[in-house]
Amino acid sequence: MTDDNAASALYEILNDVRSSKRQQIGEAWADVLDCKVGTSEFAQRHAEVVNLFRRVHSFVNAMPEGTQRDIYLRYAPAWHAGVVPRGNWDSPQNPPAKVISQSNLDQLGGVMQVLSITSADDFTDEAQDALVRGLKEWKDLLDEAGLPPGISEQVRSQVAHIEWLLANVSLFGSEPVVRESRNLIGLGVEVLQLVPVKARKVGAAMAYIVYMLGLVHAGIDHTAGILEGLNEVSAQIEVITDNPPELSAESNEEIVDAEFEEDPPGESDLDTSD
Template sequence: MSFSSENTAAHHLHTLLSQVQGSGKNTLADGWSFALDAPWDSAEFTKRHAEVVHLMVTTIEQLNALPERARDRTLRYVNSWWHSLVQPQANWTDASRPASTIIKQDMLDHLEATADLIAGNLVGSIAAPRGIDIEGMEQQCREWLDLLRGMEDGEISGPVRDGLISQIEHLIWLIENVELFGGARVASEASRVIGSLAEASATMENANPGTVNRWKKGWLALIAVCVAFNGGVAVVQESIDSGTSIVKEITGVVQDIQGP
């Protein structure tokens, strides 16, 4: 599976809102159910729509990374995008107000233009990844689940372990739904997982050497595949070397904190 630079959160937010608008459904609820491929009153619908809200949050954050004039121009439309997403003044089950009449085309056009600006300015970052190896990222995640589920409470705090498992399972879910929410959402969550694993490593004073070795190797591998995914390149030695340098720096900090 491959992605272009037009893989931002804003692009996928635009696509989903366009699908709701063009769904031909009689209610906004049915339009969203169609776009998200989930029943309106289901837990899965709630989870998926929450991810769409996250696309909106991410888009707003990325506007602040644009050049000043582009940033100021696009920020004027944020409120209209939010209204189209949540429709705070509309009954989602009102058959007299289908999505085609309340999601405006000019709003969609502004959102798509903004998505193109983000892609053009931030391509090759987690905001607009160019990678192809999403299967490799999923494999790394599943290996992390095996490692974490096999660790004893004496090696890592139970709540810390369970929290990491939950995060990684969510990342796998995003990978499985990448066509819906996009590679940028995957890249962002993968970055958060990497940070959580780094933080957790500082608490593993009693882990056995074999576990520590697997942890370090797994962390390096996950960094490498994420670097490759963001930049759209194969997993090369430079990625591994970059990860190794980060590990050394973090290890030095942890040792300073823990003392001799």
Template sequence: MSFSNENTAAHQLHMLISRVRSSSQADVALAWSEVLDAEWGSHEFARRHSEVVALLQMTIRQVTALPERARTRCERHVDAWWFAVIQPLINWRDTNRSPLSIIDDDKLDHLESTADLISGNLVGSDAAPRSADLAGIADRCNEWIELLASLSESEIDGPVRDQLISQLRHLIWLIDNAGLFGGARVAEEASTVIGSLTQTGASLVNVRDENVNRWKKALLAFVTACVVFNQASPILQQSITAGEGLVREIASVVEDFHDQG
């Protein structure tokens, strides 16, 4: 699996809208169904189209991080991109409205230009990760699922564990579907998972010492995989070092919590 350096939510959104727009299907619903490879009206369709909305949300948020003049130019077109994804004023099954009508060339071109601006200004961050290697993050997710499943009810509340496992499985699903939703969506979700694992780790009070150590090591491995994915070479070693430093700080907070408990 490979990505270009222009691996942003906006690039992925542009690609998906372009595919829908150029579809030969009779209506918008079938065009989205074709592009997302999911049956219209199904749970899987809803799940996948929700991720398209997430790409739009990320794009809008990242536009606000652009320099002022670029941000002002891009924000003029946000409503057109939202209409292309949602189509609130038409019946998606109306065969008199072809998929070509969801957005005009000019607004679609502005979306691609915005993607390039985001890539140029935010490259190497979650918004525009450099790397194409998602296997490391997927491996760390599976290791975390095994670790969480091995903890007893006295060490972690069942609902907390189930929620963490659900997040990890969703991240794996995003990695499996990175061809549709892209690496930036993976990077954002991975950051959310790191936050959840860190917060949970700091709040656990009855975990056995050996499992505390497993938690710390697993968190280090996860953060390192995510940092490497975002930054990639030629600053691989610096990224790993930065990731280790971050996790040492996190681990220190977790340890202080346990000592106080």
């Protein structure tokens, strides 16, 4: 994977929009994010670009005195305006070239040189494989009947967004992948509460995600908290069912501490029957 940081990712995206041959800003953004403006999918993906700006601004704001902090902060509004262009996105009077000036973009390039975050490199092939397998487990589960439509669509949308972030991890880095994977764990806990009969299969899908979070540096500190939450849900399930699923504290510890030391769980390692 390439050595990217938030500033270089934001620079690349704004440069792609600015250099677009399209007549309208909206068309340029649609090409860059590979979905139509005005859709829920576009809003979700564009929010990731806004998050890149937030990360860049936070970094610049935290720079020590005596550096170019104050200079860069003067350009921050221009970078924000590039991400969230003012005016009509559908008007030929606002072509993509007007999104941001070359000089303002060059200043962002300066931050790109200063900022040395290699979050994409933290996302190892092993972590990526575990996440892919976990997302596949989720999609297989969603193809079955039994999940309430509302939560099913939430999970399906979350899985699709994580897949897009994973496909673009060299650009956005691992931070949004980890963040949205944690959110998927939260949805999994909700599914366990709503449909405890699916606990085994949901637990298998969640196990891969928890393992991935333990591999990625940004998620290590949160793994214990995630497992604690799963144990609490397991205790609730045990109260309301005559045949509680095997999602106890002991089984969770085995998942992350024993079985995953050699390989992520395969089909033979976890019972995914109802």
